[in-house]
Amino acid sequence: xxxxxxxxxxxxxxxxxxxKLIKIGNSLGVRLPKAFLEEVGLIDDIxxxxxxxxxxxxxxxxxxxxxxxxxxxxxxxxxxxxxxxxDEYVPTEWDKTEWIWE
Numbered sequence: 766x767x768x769x770x771x772x773x774x775x776x777x778x779x780x781x782x783x784x785k786l787i788k789i790g791n792s793l794g795v796r797l798p799k800a801f802l803e804e805v806g807l808i809d810d811i812x813x814x815x816x817x818x819x820x821x822x823x824x825x826x827x828x829x830x831x832x833x834x835x836x837x838x839x840x841x842x843x844x845x846x847x848x849x850x851x852d853e854y855v856p857t858e859w860d861k862t863e864w865i866w867e
Contacts, residue, residue, distance in 0.1 A: 782801070786793040802808070810825035826832070840847045 782798060784795055786795055806824045812823050812825045814821045
C-alpha cells in the first residue's frame with residue numbers, strides 16, 4: 766500500500782501535509798515525511814499525547830524523571846506546604862548500604 770502526501774506551504778512557512786491513515790496489523794498508522802521528523806528531532810522513541818482533539822507527537826525524554834526537580838521546586842515556591850502530606854523519610858539499613866543512585 767502506498768500513501769500519497771500533498772504538501773501545502775502556508776504564509777508562516779509552516780508546512781502542512783495531507784495524508785491517509787494506513788493499516789498496520791490491527792492498528793492504523795500515518796507516514797511522516799523524513800524532513801518533518803528530522804526538523805523536530807524524532808529519531809527513535811516518541812511520546813504521544815491527546816489534547817483538545819489533537820494528537821501531539823514529540824521526542825521522548827531521555828530520562829523518565831527529566832524535569833521533576835524543577836516541577837517540585839516550582840510547586841514549593843507556589844505553596845511551601847505542598848508536600849506536607851508526605852511522611853518524613855527515615856532511611857533503613859538497606860537504604861544506607863544497598864541503594865545506588867545513578
